Amino acid sequence: MSTFNFSQAVQQMLSVSDKVSDLIFSPGRPPQVELIGKLTPVKLPGLELLTPAHTGAIAKALIGNHKAAEESLETNGSADLSFSLTGLSRFRVNIFKQRGTFAIVMRVVPNRIPTFDDLGLPPVLAEIGELKNGIVLVTGPTGSGKSSSLAAVIDVINQTKYYHIVTIEDPIEFMHQHKNSTVHQRELHSDTASFAYALRAALRQAPKVILVGEIRDLETMEVALEASETGHLVLSTLHTTDAVKTVERLIGIFPKSQEHIVRIRLAAAFRFIVSQRLMPRADGTGRVAAFEILKSTARTRDYVEKGEREGKSLYDAMRDGSLDGMQIFDGEIERMIRNGIITLADGLAYATNRQNLMLQLSDFGTGTLAEEMRGSNPKTGFIS
DSSP, rough: HHHHHHHHHHHHTTOOOOTEEEEOTTTOOOOEEETTTEEOOOOOOOOOOOOOOOOOHHHHHHHHHHHHHHHHHHHHSSEEEEETTTTTTTEEEEEEEETTTEEEEEEESSOOOHHHHTOOOOOOOOGGGGOOEEEEEEEESEEEEEEEEHHHHHHHHHHHHEEEEEEEEEEEEEEEOOOSSSSEEEEEETTTTHHHHHHHHHSOOSSEEEEEEESSSHHHHHHHHHHTTOOEEEEEEESSSSSSHHHHHHHHSOOOGGGHHHHHHHHHEEEEEEHEEEETTTTTOOOEEEEEEOOOOOHHHHHHHHBBBBBBOHHHHHHGGGGTTOOOOHHHHHHHHTTTTTTTHHHHHHOOHHHHHHHTTSSHHHHHHHHHHTOOOOOOOOOO
């Protein structure tokens, strides 16, 4: 397959809808796009059913001269890279081996950096742009929009502050132009060997803001804490389902013998932990994000430092902290159900505590809710 034909194929796949989020190439299947959370086949002349030769050629076209990606694919069986087609779009690409063949997933990266309004980010998150130091984490499953949210935050800082901003990404997704701030973007493998190494190097590059694509290990977390403690604002992501589990994960990265000191450091360092979930809109026009927000206050810092105990939980602090801009998933999901933004069934499927949410909705759609409760299992739900 020539690069020209591949370019044509991608263009046709993107033309299906302006809401295409992923392009998927898998042997034995037609080319597919993910559209509002569902895979949809795309008819392409000559590519009605992809063969191993097709996906091998696509992988080769995507990798090009990217030696690090080629080595990673050979050594580890998968490779992450960025790819762009001039005048069309940019993509975050993962190529991986399966059953002895290649498969490819291409995440569409919008050419325009999204705004707070585009993403429906809660207004309290505008405070991040005014922070001088500390750690801000955006968490959620793959494909929940973490990178988009952080890109919007970076863009606000870029427009309103005269800062040096360094990003460390795998791969680079949104391209930030220099505005009032100066932004340097480093890509894993091509510009640096690891997140931790690049983060240590960033401490000598005089940034005010450092974005780390993902905290994957103890070393990266240790350097992120060090950076926040030495006057830097560190932004990053984790693959955790909610704010409470994020705190547990961060503390659990370290040896048990260090838990006490890590709790003290984390309590002092964190500023926001924002978790997000994407859910289908009730009208079928796309997806909408629900956000859970844990903010640093005297109460939440105390619970992080000393641990949760009877009657003193981070969940309760978020539920009761609306005046500080905090909120919990189930409260947001209830609001969206009542306002008709999402369906009852979808809301319950994405809830943290399905049974409690059904009780909160006891006055809403009683017939439908009764049916849901009869068929529900208290052990089912988004995070069980």
